[in-house]
Amino acid sequence: MYVSNIVLEYYEEKVAFEIIEQKVKGATKLLIEAIAAKGDYHFLVVTNEVGWGIVPENGLARIYRDALGFANQMFAQAAGEVWLSCVGLQIRLKPQ
Numbered sequence: 821m822y823v824s825n826i827v828l829e830y831y832e833e834k835v836a837f838e839i840i841e842q843k844v845k846g847a848t849k850l851l852i853e854a855i856a857a858k859g860d861y862h863f864l865v866v867t868n869e870v871g872w873g874i875v876p877e878n879g880l881a882r883i884y885r886d887a888l889g890f891a892n893q894m895f896a897q898a899a900g901e902v903w904l905s906c907v908g909l910q911i912r913l914k915p916q
Contacts (some may be wrong), residue, residue, distance in 0.1 A: 823888045824853070827880070836885055844887040845894065853900045865895050869904070 826847050829862045830840050855863050869892070870885045903915035 821841070821846075823891050824884060827887050829886050831880055831883065833879070834841045837886070840883055840887060841890060845890055848891045852894060856898070867892055869906075885892070 823844055826844050827840055828842050863898065868888065871889050876882050876885060896914065901912070904911045904913055
């Protein structure tokens with residue numbers, strides 16, 4: 821919901837993807853910094869992996885898929901642990 825709200829706030833047919841990408845990356849960076857500032861707490865970020873399917877025909881859906889991918893990469897890089905849950909299995913991605 822976090823990324824979709826940012827995308828929808830700035831999405832227009834004529835708006836360049838780079839602008840939306842910058843907004844999502846900037847907002848995600850601020851959220852990661854706010855989480856890091858609360859060092860005594862543990863945070864769980866739950867997200868979807870939407871880049872494994874077909875390329876959406878709809879322009880908005882493509883922008884959302886790419887923007888969520890950037891946010892997911894940023895969260896995964898900042899996280900101490902990263903887990904993937906797929907077909908009922910949990911796979912630890914970080915640390916290995």
